[in-house]
Amino acid sequence: TRLGRFDGQAFTWFMPNLVKDLGWVSEGVTLQTRSGEWWVGTRQGLYRFPPRESLDQLRSARPLAVYTSKDGLGLNPPFRLFEDSLGNVWVAVMSDKPLLLWNRASASFRDLSRSPGFASLDRLPRSFGEDRGGNVWIGFNGELVRYIDGTMTLFGASEGLPPGAITSIYVDHAGRLWLASARGGLIRVDNSESTHPSFIGYTTAEGLSSNSTDGSPDTLIVEDLQGHIYMGTGRGLDRLDPETGHFRHFTSADGLAPGSLKASFRDRNGELWFGTTAGLSRLITGGADYHSVPPPILVSGLQVAGTARFVSPFGESEIVLPDLARDQNQIQIDFVGLSYAAGELLRYQYKLEGADPNWSAPTEQRTVNYARLAPGPYKFLVRAVNSDGVISYNPATVVFRILPPIWARWWFISLVAAGITFLLYLLYRYRVAHLVELERMRTRIASDLHDDIGANLSLIAGLSDVLRQQDRSSDPQIRDRLSVIAAVSRRSVDAMSDIVWAVNPNRDHLSDLTQRMRRFASEVFSARGIRFHFDEPDSARDTRIAAEVRREVFLIFKEGANNIARHSCCTEVEITLQIDRRMIVLKLSDNGKGFDASKMGGGEGMFTMRKRAEKLGGKLTVISSPGIGTTLILNTVLK
Numbered sequence: 001t002r003l004g005r006f007d008g009q010a011f012t013w014f015m016p017n018l019v020k021d022l023g024w025v026s027e028g029v030t031l032q033t034r035s036g037e038w039w040v041g042t043r044q045g046l047y048r049f050p051p052r053e054s055l056d057q058l059r060s061a062r063p064l065a066v067y068t069s070k071d072g073l074g075l076n077p078p079f080r081l082f083e084d085s086l087g088n089v090w091v092a093v094m095s096d097k098p099l100l101l102w103n104r105a106s107a108s109f110r111d112l113s114r115s116p117g118f119a120s121l122d123r124l125p126r127s128f129g130e131d132r133g134g135n136v137w138i139g140f141n142g143e144l145v146r147y148i149d150g151t152m153t154l155f156g157a158s159e160g161l162p163p164g165a166i167t168s169i170y171v172d173h174a175g176r177l178w179l180a181s182a183r184g185g186l187i188r189v190d191n192s193e194s195t196h197p198s199f200i201g202y203t204t205a206e207g208l209s210s211n212s213t214d215g216s217p218d219t220l221i222v223e224d225l226q227g228h229i230y231m232g233t234g235r236g237l238d239r240l241d242p243e244t245g246h247f248r249h250f251t252s253a254d255g256l257a258p259g260s261l262k263a264s265f266r267d268r269n270g271e272l273w274f275g276t277t278a279g280l281s282r283l284i285t286g287g288a289d290y291h292s293v294p295p296p297i298l299v300s301g302l303q304v305a306g307t308a309r310f311v312s313p314f315g316e317s318e319i320v321l322p323d324l325a326r327d328q329n330q331i332q333i334d335f336v337g338l339s340y341a342a343g344e345l346l347r348y349q350y351k352l353e354g355a356d357p358n359w360s361a362p363t364e365q366r367t368v369n370y371a372r373l374a375p376g377p378y379k380f381l382v383r384a385v386n387s388d389g390v391i392s393y394n395p396a397t398v399v400f401r402i403l404p405p406i407w408a409r410w411w412f413i414s415l416v417a418a419g420i421t422f423l424l425y426l427l428y429r430y431r432v433a434h435l436v437e438l439e440r441m442r443t444r445i446a447s448d449l450h451d452d453i454g455a456n457l458s459l460i461a462g463l464s465d466v467l468r469q470q471d472r473s474s475d476p477q478i479r480d481r482l483s484v485i486a487a488v489s490r491r492s493v494d495a496m497s498d499i500v501w502a503v504n505p506n507r508d509h510l511s512d513l514t515q516r517m518r519r520f521a522s523e524v525f526s527a528r529g530i531r532f533h534f535d536e537p538d539s540a541r542d543t544r545i546a547a548e549v550r551r552e553v554f555l556i557f558k559e560g561a562n563n564i565a566r567h568s569c570c571t572e573v574e575i576t577l578q579i580d581r582r583m584i585v586l587k588l589s590d591n592g593k594g595f596d597a598s599k600m601g602g603g604e605g606m607f608t609m610r611k612r613a614e615k616l617g618g619k620l621t622v623i624s625s626p627g628i629g630t631t632l633i634l635n636t637v638l639k
Contacts, residue, residue, distance in 0.1 A: 001021075001022040001023070001024075001026055002014065002015060002022070003015070003016065003022070003030070003040075003055060003056075003058070005054060005055045005056040006280075012056050014056055014058070014059040015059065016040055016042075016047060016049065016058040016059060016061070016063075017049075017058060017059055017060055017061055017062060017063065018047070018062075018063060018066075019040065019042050019044065019047060020042075020043075020044060021042060021043040021044065022040075022041075022042050022043065022077075023041065023042055023043035023077035024043075024077070025041060025077050025078070025079055026262070027262045027263045027275070028079070028080045028081065028263075029041030029077065029078050029079070029080065029081055030081070031081040031082075031083060031089070033083045033087065033089070034083065034087060035051060035087065036050075036051025036052070037049060037050060037051055037064070038050075038051075038052065038055070038058055038061075039081055039089060040058070041077050041078035041079075041081060042077055043077050044066070044068070045066050045067055045068035045069075045073060045077075046066070046067040046068075046073060046078050046081075046091065047063045047065075047066050048063060048064045048065045048066070048067070049061050049063050049064065050062075050064050065107075067102075067109065071108075071109050072093075072095075072097045072100055072109050072111055073091070073093050073095065073097075073100070073109075074093050074094065074095025074096070074097065075095070076093065076094040076095060078091050078092065078093055079092040079093060079094055079124065079125075080092035080125060080126070080127065080128060082128030082129075084130050084134075084136055085130055085134055086104065086134075087104040088101055088102060088103055088104055089101075089102040089104075090102075090125075090128050090136065090138075091109075092124060092125040092126075092128075094124060096113075097111045097113050098113055098123045098124050098125060099111075099112040099113050099115075099118065099125055099138070100112065100113075112147075115147075115150065115151075115152050116151070116152065117145075117152045117153075117154055118152060124140070124141075125138050125139065125140060126139045126140060126141065126165050126166055126167055127139035127166055127167055127168050127169045127180075128169060129169025129170060129171060129177065130171065131171055131175065131177055131192045131193060132171070132175040132193075133192070133193040135147065135148050135192070135193060137169050137177065137192075139165070139166025139167065139168075139169055139179065140165070140166065141165040141166075142156065142157070142161075142163055142164065142165065143155065143156045143161070143166075144156070144161055144166055144179070146192075155197070155199075159196070159199070160198065160199045161184075161187070161199050162181055162183075162184025162185070162187055162199065162201050163181070163183050163184050164181035164182040164183030164184040164212075164213075165181065165182040165183075166179050166180070166181060166182075167180045167181070167182055167213050167220055168180035168213070168220035168221045168231075169221075170221035170222065170223070170229075172223045172227065172229065172242075173223065173227060174227070174242075175192075176188055176189070176190070176192075176242070177189035177192045177197075178221050178229060178231075179199075179221075180213045180220050180221050180231055180232075181211075181213060182212060182213050183211060183212060184201060184203070184211060185201055185202050185203040185204070185208050185210075185211040185213075185233075186201070186202040186203075186208060186221075186229070186231050186238075186240065187199055187200065187201055187202070188200040188201075188202070188242075202240065202245075202247075205361070206245060206247070207245075207246065207247035207345070207347065207362070207387070208233065208238055208240075208247055209233050209235040209236060209238050209247070209249045209345060210233040210234045210235040211233075212233060212234040213231065213232060213233055213234070220232055220261070220262075220263070220264055221264065222264040222265060222266050222272060223266065224266065224270065224272055224283075225266075225270040227241075227242065227243070228240065228241055228242075229242060230264060230272065230274075232260075232261030232262075232264065232274070233261075234260075235249075235251070236249060236250055236251040236252075236256060236261075237249070237250040237251075237256055237261060237274060238250075238345075241388075244388070244389065245389075246387055246388045246389050247345060247387050248345060248387035248388075249345030249387065250283075255281065256274065256276075256281050257274070257276045257278055257279030257280060257281045258276065258278045258279065259276035259277035259278030259279065260276060260277045261274060261275070261276050262275050262276060262277060263275035271283065271284050293339075293386075293390070294386075294390050294391060294392050294393045295337040295338055295339045295346055295384040295385075295386050295390070295392055296317075296337065296338045296384070296392060296393075297317070297335060297336070297337045297338075297348075297382055297383055297384045297392045297394075297395060297396045298314075298315025298316060298317055298335065298336055298337075298338070298396055299311060299315060299316050299317070299319055299333060299334070299335050299382070299396045299398060300315045300334045300335055300336045300366075301332075301333070301334030301367075302319065302331075302332070302333055302334070302398065303331070303332040304321070304324060304328050304330070304331060305327065305328045305329070305330050306330065309321070315336060316396070317394065317396045317397070318396065318397050318398075318399075319397070319398045319399070320398075320399045320400075321398065321399065321400035321401075323400075323401050323402075323403050324400055324401065324402045324403065325402075325403060326375055326402060326403060326404060326405055328402065329371075329372055329373040329374075329375075329402050330369075330370070330371045330372065330373075331369070331370045331373065331380075331398075331400070332367065332368070332369045332370075333367070333368050333369075333380055333382070333398055334366060334367050335348065335350075335366055335367075335368075335382045335396055336366055337384030337386075337392065338384075339384075339386055345364075345386070345387045346364075346384050346385065346386055346387075347362035347363055347364055347384070347385045348362065348363055348364070348365065348366060348382060348383070348384055348385070349361070349362055349363075349382070349383055349385060349391075350368055350380065350381060350382040350383070351380075351381055352370060352378055352379070352380050352381075353378065353379040353380075353381065354376055354377055354378040354379065355370070355373065355374075355378065359383075362385050368380075368382075373402055374402070375402045375403060375404035375405075375408065376401070376402060376404075377399075377400075377401045378399070378400055378401065378402070379397060379398070379399050380397060380398040380399075380400075381395040381396070381397050382395055382396050382397075383395040383396075508544050508545060508546075508547060508550070509540070509541060509542075509543065509544055509545065510536075510537070510539075510540040510541075510543040510544070510545050510577075510579070511536075511540040511541040511543075512550070513540075513545060513550050513553065513554060513577075514534070514536040514540050514577055516554060517534070517554060517557050517575070517577070518534050518536075520554075520557075520558060520561065521534060521561055521573070521575060524561050524562060524565045525561070525564075525565060525573060528565055529571075530564075530565065530570060530571060530572065530573055531571065531572050531573070532572070532573040532574070532575060533572075533573070533574050533575065534575045534577075535574075535575065535576045535577070536577050537577065537578055537579050539579065540577075543579060543638070545584075545638060545639070546639040548616075548639075549584070549616060549636065549637075549638065549639050552612045552613075552615060552616050552636075553584060553586060553616075553634065553636065555612060556586070556609045556612050556613065556620070556634055557586060557588070557634075559605050559608060559609050560588050560609065560632045561573075561588065562605075563605055564588065564590050564592070564630070567592075568590045568592025568593065568594075568629070568630060569592050569593050570590035570591050570592030570593075570629065571591060572590065572591050573588065573589070573590045574587075574588075574589040574590075575587070575588055575589075576589075579638060582637065582638045583635060583636070583637060583638060584618075584634070584635070584636050584637070584638050585633070585634070585635055586633070586634040587631065587632070587633050587634075588631070588632040589629065589630070589631040589632075590629045590630055591629045592629050592630060593626065593627065593629075594624045594625050594626050594627055594628050594629050594630050595624050595625075595626060595630070596624070596625065596626060597622055597623065597624045597625070606622070613634060613636060616636040616637065617636065617637055618634060618635050618636025618637065619634075619635045619636075620632070620633070620634050621633040621634075621635075
């Protein structure tokens with residue numbers, strides 16, 4: 001290991017005066033202080049040389065002092081050197097005293113390893129830095145310490161510090177503190193002088209090429225004159241624009257010397273130097289930045305169900321596939337963006353319309369695979385994003401459709417729907433024909449009952465009366481039997497009239513029921529001098545009612561009216577028929593003598609009425625007390 005000085009044309013290599021072996025620590029141990037003194041860490045100890053104009057003059061300069069294990073440095077060479085704003089030199093040593101401070105005023109070392117809180121730290125300091133407030137920051141493995149007037153304040157994961165060893169600490173022109181983490185990427189420290197500073201991380205999610213830093217000196221982070229932050233990672237050199245948050249990436253393809261980055265430095269002219277394990281690179285900055293151009297994007301490869309489809313060797317911006325069978329639902333698409341700018345790092349965003357509602361997060365991956373896609377139309381879109389966040393003008397597209405199985409295709413569904421519609425139409429026609437035939441049959445039965453059987457019964461009743469009146473000399477038993485025949489025939493005529501009325505399809509409106517109930521009430525109550533009031537709904541004429549419901553409701557009403565006329569001894573009757581939410585509510589109330597409803601016997605008439613109500617799915621209620629009359633209420637469904 002040697003030291004070298006570059007004069008703009010060539011390197012001059014040398015060993016400092018009296019130094020035999022520089023040791024195995026090759027970075028972070030050469031320091032020029034503000035006073036111009038040169039400090040060089042070696043295997044023999046730490047050499048302090050007087051001020052010299054150039055580094056190569058150290059070959060003949062006599063050291064001002066050589067600090068060794070007698071001064072607390074231990075047997076290993078120094079690991080890191082750092083000068084603070086007061087001219088004091090901080091030294092990290094791989095020994096039982098890992099942190100030493102050389103005080104300029106006393107020109108002696110002080111062991112800071114005994115400071116409160118240091119015992120809990122990783123024993124070896126990895127990096128040093130100083131903020132604008134004069135606070136010295138020391139990086140450890142996964143921890144960060146702020147040193148103020150002999151007091152150490154520890155910051156770790158609980159304070160928001162990302163994981164990994166802090167390999168570099170840098171303060172930019174704006175006073176912001178930057179940290180390089182071996183596993184946590186680049187970290188910005190805001191409000192470094194406050195009690196609770198905040199740690200802002202930049203990782204691959206924000207565009208950093210790698211979350212792992214490469215190298216370990218405290219000069220790994222550097223800033224150019226335009227305020228860009230440079231940091232070496234395991235994949236090359238990244239440049240961050242703090243104002244926009246955009247990264248640009250440099251590799252050996254852009255002229256950077258190959259190998260792992262180990263050191264960085266900005267010289268007096270603003271040029272940046274980067275040392276690697278295989279060479280030294282100089283980046284000349286300060287010129288106007290190029291105009292960022294949206295990167296074009298092309299589809300470079302396509303596979304369907306494992307079979308490659310033809311794609312032009314130059315790539316294609318739009319591909320339309322023929323319809324795919326249902327088992328060809330695995331699609332792999334390769335794509336590439338084009339950029340010719342130095343340090344350009346392209347990332348990609350894609351989405352599959354028909355499956356993904358939003359663009360994916362930016363990624364460097366250039367292949368996407370969709371497996372087991374459902375049948376349907378799809379449109380794949382992909383776009384490139386450069387280091388400045390500029391997106392491709394037009395995304396590359398792949399349009400395709402996966403056909404559903406035969407039984408799920410539109411024409412098959414249409415045929416099935418047409419078949420079901422035709423079948424329903426046939427069923428409808430059959431039902432209509434059946435209902436028409438039923439109407440005709442009901443009309444025929446009503447006509448036959450009225451014209452034939454009803455007429456015959458009326459004839460029997462009439463002939464019985466005529467025979468009884470003409471044959472006065474006959475046996476009295478014969479006249480009584482003729483009277484019975486006439487009475488039974490008249491009752492049969494009445495019953496037949498009710499049946500004809502119930503069967504007749506022309507009487508299927510609620511108004512037909514109320515009309516017949518009103519006529520029957522007039523016949524029953526008027527003959528006994530009982531006044532009655534009948535209240536019916538206004539919509540009776542427009543409300544249809546099933547024949548079975550109409551018949552049973554009328555018979556219940558008929559039985560109730562007869563009971564009131566025979567047993568209540570009333571003078572007034574109130575009859576109400578209402579429709580409430582497709583329910584029929586029939587109420588008969590009288591002002592008669594009433595009775596104790598709790599002792600009501602199980603007469604044949606009441607039993608019949610309850611049975612008829614249950615048959616309709618309804619309920620019959622009787623409310624009565626001695627001296628206050630009786631109320632009969634029927635609730636049933638209007639079908």
